[in-house]
Amino acid sequence: MNSSVKFRIGKSKAFQWLTTALAFACILPLFAILFFIIKAGITKINWHFLVNVPKPVGETGGGIANALLGTFIIIVVAALIAIPIGILCGVYLSENKKSRLAYWSRMCVDILQGVPSIVVGIVAYFWLVKPLGGFSALSGSVALAIMMLPIVIRSTEETLKLLPDSLKEAAFALGMPFHRVILKVIIPCGISGILSGVMLSVARVAGETAPLLFTAFGNPYLSANVTKPMQSLPLLIFNYATSPYNDWHDLAWGASLILLVFVLVLNISTKLITKRWKVQL
Amino acid sequence: MESTIVKAVDYNAYFGDNHVVKNVNIDIPRNHVIAVMGPSGCGKTTFLRGVNRMHELIPNATAKGQILLNNEDVMQMHPIFVRLKIGMVFQRPNPFPNLSIYDNVIAGYKLNGVRLPKAEKDKIVEESLTRVALWKEVKDSLMKKGTFLSGGQQQRLCIARAVAMQPEVLLFDEPTSALDPISTSTVEELFHELKKNYTLIIVTHNMQQAARVSDKTAFFYMGELVEYDETKKMFTNPKDNRTQNYITGRFS
Ligand SMILES: Nc1ncnc2c1ncn2[C@@H]1O[C@H](COP(=O)(O)OP(=O)(O)OP(=O)(O)O)[C@@H](O)[C@H]1O
Ligand SMILES: [Mg+2]
Numbered sequence: 001m002n003s004s005v006k007f008r009i010g011k012s013k014a015f016q017w018l019t020t021a022l023a024f025a026c027i028l029p030l031f032a033i034l035f036f037i038i039k040a041g042i043t044k045i046n047w048h049f050l051v052n053v054p055k056p057v058g059e060t061g062g063g064i065a066n067a068l069l070g071t072f073i074i075i076v077v078a079a080l081i082a083i084p085i086g087i088l089c090g091v092y093l094s095e096n097k098k099s100r101l102a103y104w105s106r107m108c109v110d111i112l113q114g115v116p117s118i119v120v121g122i123v124a125y126f127w128l129v130k131p132l133g134g135f136s137a138l139s140g141s142v143a144l145a146i147m148m149l150p151i152v153i154r155s156t157e158e159t160l161k162l163l164p165d166s167l168k169e170a171a172f173a174l175g176m177p178f179h180r181v182i183l184k185v186i187i188p189c190g191i192s193g194i195l196s197g198v199m200l201s202v203a204r205v206a207g208e209t210a211p212l213l214f215t216a217f218g219n220p221y222l223s224a225n226v227t228k229p230m231q232s233l234p235l236l237i238f239n240y241a242t243s244p245y246n247d248w249h250d251l252a253w254g255a256s257l258i259l260l261v262f263v264l265v266l267n268i269s270t271k272l273i274t275k276r277w278k279v280q281l
Numbered sequence: 282m283e284s285t286i287v288k289a290v291d292y293n294a295y296f297g298d299n300h301v302v303k304n305v306n307i308d309i310p311r312n313h314v315i316a317v318m319g320p321s322g323c324g325k326t327t328f329l330r331g332v333n334r335m336h337e338l339i340p341n342a343t344a345k346g347q348i349l350l351n352n353e354d355v356m357q358m359h360p361i362f363v364r365l366k367i368g369m370v371f372q373r374p375n376p377f378p379n380l381s382i383y384d385n386v387i388a389g390y391k392l393n394g395v396r397l398p399k400a401e402k403d404k405i406v407e408e409s410l411t412r413v414a415l416w417k418e419v420k421d422s423l424m425k426k427g428t429f430l431s432g433g434q435q436q437r438l439c440i441a442r443a444v445a446m447q448p449e450v451l452l453f454d455e456p457t458s459a460l461d462p463i464s465t466s467t468v469e470e471l472f473h474e475l476k477k478n479y480t481l482i483i484v485t486h487n488m489q490q491a492a493r494v495s496d497k498t499a500f501f502y503m504g505e506l507v508e509y510d511e512t513k514k515m516f517t518n519p520k521d522n523r524t525q526n527y528i529t530g531r532f533s
Contacts, residue, residue, distance in 0.1 A: 175363075
């Protein structure tokens with residue numbers, strides 16, 4: 001009897017240890033990646049690296065200014081497309097929880113979230129690049145916006161669903177029309193959750209390569225024209241890391257570090273901002 | 282001379298097939314306090330929300346009959362217009378959590394996009410808060426969020442918000458049921474004050490409260506308006522024995 005109880009206590013202890021050990025193991029990959037990328041990339045990064053475009057093969061030096069500017073423009077344009085559509089769609093879903101349209105659009109949003117990014121890229125290629133007659137940053141932004149939408153929509157919906165109905169009633173009782181209730185009361189009260197969805201969606205697509213391969217395509221020169229091909233960090237990393245030239249490998253490491261830091265900063269500031277902007281109900 | 286401000290004529294309200302308010306006819310005189318009483322689930326809230334057309338915001342909710350405001354059918358008016366004329370205060374205080382105390386008071390203007398000069402806003406805020414006996418307590422913290430106040434203060438803020446719109450009628454749905462006794466008596470004193478400028482319809486479960494604050498009382502039972510009379514008469518000498526049973530606590 002006594003020994004069997006001891007055995008069970010032992011098993012329970014072992015199980016607790018196992019869960020603790022695995023929880024610890026989960027944080028290892030991130031630190032391994034960080035360590036590796038920082039070690040390889042940190043020495044490549046300097047002012048020259050940030051403000052110059054890549055040099056042709058054979059010349060040393062050069063930087064990634066074109067990719068930095070390109071990533072910035074492509075993401076800003078993608079966000080401008082995805083944010084209004086995503087938020088309004090999320091508003092519809094939270095306002096019409098039980099409608100048939102809400103049911104189907106919720107399902108489509110979930111499926112869209114699972115569509116592989118390469119497929120989104122292909123679709124953007126056939127629907128935008130081909131009809132428009134050439135690669136463009138804009139078509140890349142559209143592809144990224146499609147990938148951002150599910151995150152923005154669902155986080156908006158989930159945030160707004162948690163707001164009490166009494167808030168909306170207070171607004172209606174003051175004679176406010178529906179659009180003002182949404183724009184002036186509901187969205188401002190849910191702003192921290194909506195904003196965190198937007199930022200996480202940016203973090204999610206910042207490193208996407210596949211949707212840009214046949215849309216933004218890449219560009220060795222500095223360009224701010226969204227109707228023309230444009231470089232971006234993930235494209236630069238993909239192209240230069242697979243090239244046979246050591247100088248280009250260095251650029252790819254440096255660019256990887258910058259991309260990683262960008263995504264980390266975005267994730268951490270999302271946490272801070274959501275706390276800061278939270279409306280106390 | 283008593284003039285009627287709100288009048289229900291054969292008013293019926295439904296949730297889907299559920300007939301909740303049945304053929305109610307009532308005349309509500311101007312500048313009076315009307316208490317609405319009755320057992321839980323008898324349709325008091327539903328009736329009250331019918332008066333300012335909040336009822337229809339609930340999916341599946343429908344209504345038949347007429348609610349007249351100054352002899353005009355509110356069903357024929359735009360709901361926004363109706364709600365500007367007939368303000369509402371809810372059971373639980375619900376100030377806008379994203380707005381300061383100051384902005385909460387003028388929320389009906391601000392959020393509706395009405396631009397007022399600063400001086401006029403200051404005036405509305407001070408007058409409305411004074412009217413609900415909150416001005417002294419909050420005049421130094423007007424820029425703090427409304428949700429920092431105590432429950433009773435929040436409820437008075439919500440009343441100030443409704444008063445600021447200068448409606449003709451104010452609807453209260455169990456306005457003190459979430460408040461402590463002290464806040465409750467502050468709000469009750471307010472009713473006497475507000476009566477001078479507005480007509481108040483107050484749903485309450487508290488008989489002492491109805492007796493203290495109201496001029497007339499309406500008793501609802503299972504969706505019907507069973508009895509409607511001077512509050513004094515209702516409490517001393519009810520005609521219907523369902524009213525009597527309720528008042529003497531035989532059912533709740
Ligand atoms: N949103 C709703 N959807 C469907 N039915 C409802 C809804 N609200 C109320 N009802 C039904 O209408 C009836 C009357 O409800 P109402 O809220 O008007 O009662 P009440 O007199 O205010 O009760 P209480 O004193 O508990 O507040 C109830 O039987 C309830 O089941
Ligand atoms: Mg009720």
